[in-house]
Amino acid sequence: MGPLKGMKIVELAGIGPGPMCAMLLADLGATVLRIDRKEPVDLGNPRPLKYNLLLRNRKVIGVDLKQPAAVELVLELVSQADGLIEGFRPGVTERLGLGPDVCFARNPRLVYGRMTGWGQDGPLAPAAGHDLNYIALAGALHSIGRKGQAPTPPLNLLGDYAGGSLYLAMGMLAAVIEARQSGNGQVVDAAIVDGTASLMTSIFGLYAAGLMSLERGTNTSDSGAYFYDVYECADGKWVSVAPIEARFHAKFLELMNIDPAEIGPQRDAANWDRARAVLARAFKTRTRDEWCALLEGSDACFAPVLSMADAPVHPHLRSRGTFVEVDGVTQPAPAPRFSRTPPSTPTPPEKPDPEGALAPWLSAERISALREAGVVA
Numbered sequence: 001m002g003p004l005k006g007m008k009i010v011e012l013a014g015i016g017p018g019p020m021c022a023m024l025l026a027d028l029g030a031t032v033l034r035i036d037r038k039e040p041v042d043l044g045n046p047r048p049l050k051y052n053l054l055l056r057n058r059k060v061i062g063v064d065l066k067q068p069a070a071v072e073l074v075l076e077l078v079s080q081a082d083g084l085i086e087g088f089r090p091g092v093t094e095r096l097g098l099g100p101d102v103c104f105a106r107n108p109r110l111v112y113g114r115m116t117g118w119g120q121d122g123p124l125a126p127a128a129g130h131d132l133n134y135i136a137l138a139g140a141l142h143s144i145g146r147k148g149q150a151p152t153p154p155l156n157l158l159g160d161y162a163g164g165s166l167y168l169a170m171g172m173l174a175a176v177i178e179a180r181q182s183g184n185g186q187v188v189d190a191a192i193v194d195g196t197a198s199l200m201t202s203i204f205g206l207y208a209a210g211l212m213s214l215e216r217g218t219n220t221s222d223s224g225a226y227f228y229d230v231y232e233c234a235d236g237k238w239v240s241v242a243p244i245e246a247r248f249h250a251k252f253l254e255l256m257n258i259d260p261a262e263i264g265p266q267r268d269a270a271n272w273d274r275a276r277a278v279l280a281r282a283f284k285t286r287t288r289d290e291w292c293a294l295l296e297g298s299d300a301c302f303a304p305v306l307s308m309a310d311a312p313v314h315p316h317l318r319s320r321g322t323f324v325e326v327d328g329v330t331q332p333a334p335a336p337r338f339s340r341t342p343p344s345t346p347t348p349p350e351k352p353d354p355e356g357a358l359a360p361w362l363s364a365e366r367i368s369a370l371r372e373a374g375v376v377a
Contacts, residue, residue: 002029002334002343007176008360010035010077011058011085012098016131016156017164017192018087018115019054024169026057027334028343030082031360034060035074036352038377050327055349059357062377069375071097077361079106082179083172087115090125100187110185111175115168117159119191131159131192138163138196143203147217147224163195218269220244226276227252227266230305237288238305239295241279252300256282352377 004025011022013036026032034055039062049055063070075098078084084103086093093099100112117134118124124137135141135158136151145152168190179185206212218224227249228242243252249266253259262278264271283291288304295302306314312323312330324333327348334343354376358367370376 001341002027003338003341005029005341007031007083008081009033009083009085010074010081012074012088012093013037013060014087014115016054016087017160017168018085020161020165021113021115021168021172021190022058022085023054023056024165025083025172027346029341032058033077033357033361034058035065035077036060036062038062038064049349049351050329052349053329053331056326056331056346058350060350060352061354061357062352063375065096065098067375068097069373073370073375074098075103075106078103078110080361081107081110082176083111083113085113085115085168085172089128090114090116090120104185108185109179109183111172111179111188112185113168113172113188113190115164115190117164117192119194120187120189131156134163134192135159135196138193138200139204140196140200142214143216143219143222145216145222147215149216151216158199159192159196163197163199164190164192167195167198224269224272226263226272226279229276231280231283233283233288233291234285235287235289239283239288239291240303240305241301243299243301248299248301251298252295252302255295255298255300258282 007025007030009022009025009030009032011018011032011034013019013034019034022032022034063073065071065074078098086098103110103112114120116125117129117131118127132141132153135154138159140158141151141153143151144154168188171188171190175186175188203212207214212219213224216222221228223229225244228244230238230240232238241252243249246266250260253263256279258278263275286294291302292304296304304310304314311317317323321333323330324345325331326346329348331346334346354371355364355367358370358376362370367376
């Protein structure tokens with residue numbers, strides 16, 4: 001089920017943003033076959049398979065890509081696929097005999113998705129790196145943090161998954177649509193530095209207009225403004241407030257029972273520290289639940305700061321089914337929503353299963369021959 005039903009993707013196993021892209025496509029109904037090593041390497045954060053959620057919703061086989069027969073198998077699969085996902089350093093798949101030119105010779109309509117941090121070319125292309133490095137170079141990390149403090153490393157959402165996985169998924173879908181019109185595939189070079197820079201488009205516009213300071217923690221959306229920040233409550237828990245617009249700001253102060261004169265003009269940055277102190281004292285007078293009872297659901301632009309333990313049981317997220325439980329593991333449901341072709345509930349990560357994994361691709365006789373020859377684990 002899902003809007004991508006019928007699409008077939010070959011995924012060369014990797015870590016982080018590549019698997020996340022494959023998961024997103026599989027969540028929406030694509031048939032994704034993960035090509036892993038016969039003996040997967042421990043890539044850190046070891047855990048039981050069912051908790052490796054980025055591997056959900058797809059089958060997997062184990063092969064040794066140093067064997068010509070295994071490379072030939074992948075090319076056989078590529079000949080039927082709409083797309084391929086790989087997340088190696090530039091040149092690795094070429095050395096394996098699975099580079100774009102070889103794959104296009106088997107399937108001219110193939111969309112060849114390449115996921116890297118630095119991109120396929122440029123001075124840094126061969127170098128190792130991780131999310132933090134990529135968002136640092138793209139100009140994003142410098143802006144994250146409070147005034148007078150060092151840049152704050154965020155979770156690897158901004159680079160790996162937003163600037164990487166989502167841009168690769170969008171690029172591959174765009175290229176598949178174009179290939180169905182033209183009959184020609186192409187390479188999608190999804191570099192995390194490029195995607196992260198793209199995410200910063202509006203911020204670069206504000207900076208160019210002189211409306212965004214390079215000093216952290218002094219701008220409206222980077223914790224500089226008292227009306228776009230988090231506050232601690234009497235029980236040590238936190239809430240977020242973001243009444244940026246004047247009418248929402250007025251409603252917020254009304255519900256908080258704070259005299260606007262005590263705050264001063266909202267857009268005058270000279271008042272922000274004083275106003276923040278007023279709000280900090282006010283929020284300390286009640287617990288988070290008490291503030292939720294007063295402010296949540298209003299136009300005050302308010303929400304509690306929930307942990308990963310709390311978020312799945314919040315009434316709003318429960319009513320929307322934002323989280324699901326699969327094999328005893330609570331996890332985010334597929335997104336976004338579709339009115340006519342809703343995705344299925346995710347299936348848990350699976351161990352290698354040549355028969356089940358290859359059945360949509362190859363005949364039973366061919367699968368049996370691969371097993372007997374030891375090509376697949």
